Amino acid sequence: MSSGDGPAWADTVRGLARRVIGPAAEPVRFAARDGGERAYAYEAAAGVLTIAATDGVSASVALHHYLRERCGVSVGWDTVLPLGLTALPDAPPREGTARVGEGYYFNFCTFSYTMPYWDWADWEREIDWMALHGITMPLAVTGHEAVLHAAYSALGLDDERIRAFLGGPGYLPFQFMGCLDGFAGPLPASWLDGHRELGARVLDRERAFGMTPVLPAFTGHVPPELAATARAGRRTWQGFETWVLDPADPLYERIGAEITRAQIELFGTDHLYAADPFIEMIPIDADPAFPGAVAAATLAGLQAADPDAVWLMQAWPFSYQRDFWTEERVNAFLDAIPDERMLVADLWAEYDPLWGRFREFSGKPWLWCALLNFGGRTDPGADLRSLPTGVDGALAAPSPPVGIGLSMEATRNNPVFFELVADQIWTEVPDLDAWLDAFAAQRYGTGGRWAEELRAAWHGLLGTVYDARGVRIAPDQFKGVITAAPSYAWIPDGPAELRADAARVLWYRPEALARAWERLIEVAEHDRDLLAGPLGHDLAEVGVAYMARVADRCHLDAVERSIELGAAAGPELDRFLRVFDDLDRMLACRPEYTFQHWESKALAHAADAAERELLADNARRMITVWGTSDNPLLDDYAGRHWSGLVGGYYRDRWALWATGLDQALHRDPGRALSGRDAPEAELRERLRERAELFLREGPPPAPRDLGDLATESRRLFTAYAGQTSPLARPADHDR
Incomplete structure (x- = not known):
């Protein structure tokens, strides 16, 4: 390995090492490396890690590769830092060259x-x-x-x-x-x-x-x-x-x-x-x-x-x-x-x-x-x-x-x-499967604890939500009913399009997703210290994946049962709305999955009351109506499964829909989508009023009496996946 007088980027990367590793970063040494391509080399012996690199980014990549390959831990968006390593393990010489320049x-x-x-x-x-x-x-x-x-x-x-x-x-x-x-x-x-x-x-x-x-x-x-x-x-x-x-x-x-x-x-x-x-x-x-x-x-x-x-x-x-x-x-x-x-x-x-x-x-x-x-x-x-x-x-x-x-x-x-x-x-x-094995082990940095459970969970995710081959994941596609604008547009022709939408986002077997979710919950229940880091994010994300499809199914059940009865189906509608409340509780356990976290970051920039009002409006508007409440072109474009939105804004919209469903079903189908007093027009106006109320007042208070994320995830799993699955995978989606 070549050495130098200390490259210009060394102090910057040294600062990164301290923020990432903690006190154990002190014996990390940096040197310049010649070459036309981005490259690095590292080795560690007797507690000293030496990195030679062509530039500061390559040196940082070398540090990350060392942490992943020799310490068994990666640094992600949600990793709790510093890592708290007490020593730097030995490592034989290792070199790397970038595949692309940028x-x-x-x-x-x-x-x-x-x-x-x-x-x-x-x-x-x-x-x-x-x-x-x-x-x-x-x-x-x-x-x-x-x-x-x-x-x-x-x-x-x-x-x-x-x-x-x-x-x-x-x-x-x-x-x-x-x-x-x-x-x-x-x-x-x-x-x-x-x-x-x-x-x-x-x-x-x-x-x-x-x-x-x-x-x-x-x-x-x-x-x-x-x-x-x-x-x-x-x-x-x-x-x-x-x-x-x-x-x-x-x-x-x-x-x-x-x-x-x-x-x-x-x-x-x-x-x-x-x-x-x-x-x-x-x-x-x-x-x-x-x-x-x-x-x-x-x-x-x-x-x-x-x-x-x-x-x-x-x-x-x-x-x-x-x-x-x-x-x-x-x-x-x-x-x-x-x-x-x-x-x-x-x-x-x-x-x-x-x-x-x-x-x-x-x-x-x-x-x-x-x-x-x-x-x-x-x-x-x-x-x-x-x-x-x-x-x-x-x-x-x-x-x-x-x-x-x-x-x-x-x-x-x-x-x-x-x-x-x-x-x-x-x-x-x-080999993607081998890459995923390493990803799962390094993401949580458990040093081999729960290795089999985490590996099985991630391969379950790879076979479900992360196996979207041929699926167009785009803003103009159906994203699930939770963040969708409620409508009675299906009434004249029946719920065929609703069924197609529900099928379109369920390209996998839901029972496999439920098994992956439960494995993550089990690890969290046995090692709650992991909840503060990436495992907490993953529990929330996988919980959203499953519960979003539960909501789709419950919505379809409520529609089909109401058509069968010729009137709004109360029990099915109640079950549909309960999904929002239950998911909101789980999301409230993870700060970045709360609307309050987003808004508080915005308000931190306010110099006075007028700026506070403007910043609150920007934060609320972007995530809901995007533009104005009477312009539907970008409505819900940035809609998110966040506590305060799911159990507040989105639930309130669907509650308005449920309240008017009986009236909509009994209107002349030819007038259901038109006319000044038509149910669809009435619903749109009530939704607009609800949006304006949210822009003025913001989200409701956070749920009370919460358990930790493991407890709330288990509560959800038991209610929706631990019993007879409410989901049915369309037969024509088999691979």
């Missing part, structure tokens, strides 16, 4: 759905996780609102107008993407100052590890005042109208340069900039050459301020609006940018890879990314079996990706999926 992380949406209200402690922990998992290229948008404020101030807009344009703090990333402006705001002045400082601190730490952060860039979206005096067009995203400049207007390049200069002044630069001038909106000009004009103007604005600028472009529009984005249009767009000036992120490659369709993006460097989670859904599910094959296929392409990315819209869900993606930045996974 590990990309985040999606613009992640900054709204996971971390809009984070403080430095949250970010420090996250950056440590990033380094340990090989992330070298994180998207960094924290504090970008200060950049826009500075740029638009230079262009002559006053403070009050700019903050009104920026809108609410919880929605800023959607403002940065050009989806909306002036919504749920105005932005508090105190937020600007605090997050400018937080953003700088985040970037300083990422760069100290040797990461190259990707900063936002201009998308053409401008305030109405500027659009009024320029060539511009209006466009609509999910009911929100915004103005976008025509690239032929000189103001397009000027504003792009102004924003880039302001950003460099406030935050420095690593010459990587993310902008999607289209996102989920059709360009304002249908001419096939128009996207190329947008591309040229966007790059020109960047290069006017930073001649070394490289543009990172999310390929999401090419998937989301594939009918518009023909090969001709995509090629016109890509060909307008020199290859060395663009990096393309294939954002949903685990399900809808675009790299094959567009011939590895016509020679542009590109990233293979896994998205999976939209909006922060808490109902787990993924296709683990196909993931290594998908990555290996991309790496074998004529022009393979330069990096692997995690581009989820929200983190803290499906950790097994995202750990598997991150591992493949450095390591091939030829």
Whole structure:
């Protein structure tokens, strides 16, 4: 192993080691390692661990591999830190080389759905996780609102107008993407100052590890005042109208340069900039050459301020609006940018890879990314079996990706999926079952205790919720009745579509999921100390997986029994609503599964009563109606199985539905969905009123007299899985 005088990143990685390991990290030594590829080597003897690496991220990966391989413990989002190791076991020399040059992380949406209200402690922990998992290229948008404020101030807009344009703090990333402006705001002045400082601190730490952060860039979206005096067009995203400049207007390049200069002044630069001038909106000009004009103007604005600028472009529009984005249009767009000036992120490659369709993006460097989670859904599910094959296929392409990315819209869900993606930045996974065995052992760090139970539980999950081969896990698919908007739309034609929805999300045998759940419960009952860490998260997540399907079944039972009786079926409706109460109790045992936790993080930023009201509104609105209570386009998009929502907001909505069911069944079917006094219209109005009440008052108090998570999980299991299963797996879903 080579040694040096102490690489520049050594103190940063040493700090990570102390936070992760505790006092036992003192005898960890770091040295530089030469080489053109990211690589590391480690060995440990006589209580001293020596790591040589090409860079700080590679050194962090080496530390994590040592902890996993020699200490039997991994560091996940939910791991209790420091680990509390008392000594560092010996390890023979071990070397590793990255399979790809870059590990990309985040999606613009992640900054709204996971971390809009984070403080430095949250970010420090996250950056440590990033380094340990090989992330070298994180998207960094924290504090970008200060950049826009500075740029638009230079262009002559006053403070009050700019903050009104920026809108609410919880929605800023959607403002940065050009989806909306002036919504749920105005932005508090105190937020600007605090997050400018937080953003700088985040970037300083990422760069100290040797990461190259990707900063936002201009998308053409401008305030109405500027659009009024320029060539511009209006466009609509999910009911929100915004103005976008025509690239032929000189103001397009000027504003792009102004924003880039302001950003460099406030935050420095690593010459990587993310902008999607289209996102989920059709360009304002249908001419096939128009996207190329947008591309040229966007790059020109960047290069006017930073001649070394490289543009990172999310390929999401090419998937989301594939009918518009023909090969001709995509090629016109890509060909307008020199290859060395663009990096393309294939954002949903685990399900809808675009790299094959567009011939590895016509020679542009590109990233293979896994998205999976939209909006922060808490109902787990993924296709683990196909993931290594998908990555290996991309790496074998004529022009393979330069990096692997995690581009989820929200983190803290499906950790097994995202750990598997991150591992493949450095390591091939030829045997998923063996990988899963190691994952289960290292995730809980029990040193062999409960090994067989945990292994069996995880293989049960691999054969059920994580065997979603061929399943489209997307926001426009049915996600379960708990977070769905109640409706009587099925009445005229009967419940056939409800049955199809329930079957669509039950692609596995529910009894196998119940067995996996019970094994996790048994381990928790015997070792309650594990509940504070990943086991607690997994118990909640698997409990949601099972109970969400119970709710689907109970809802269908209530509908079918009511049709049979010709009236609302009271016992079946009561059982359906009881599911919400019982699940809410279990979720209340785990802080991150409570709405109160989310809202309290938001309110921590309030400087006065007015800001407290605005931040509470943002926190409540994003997770429920998203936009306004009379605009259903994004209603429940980010709906989550959280205590306070499940037993409060969602249960109340379904209780309103149950109350009106008898009346709906007795209406003339031809009038059931129309007319001023029709049951469906009445229900929609009552649901709108309920949403407005939640936005004003928030969730109900947490359940009382709770046991711990093991106790509440056992209570649920006994009530719903320990007796005759309420679920029936459709016969045509056999594999």
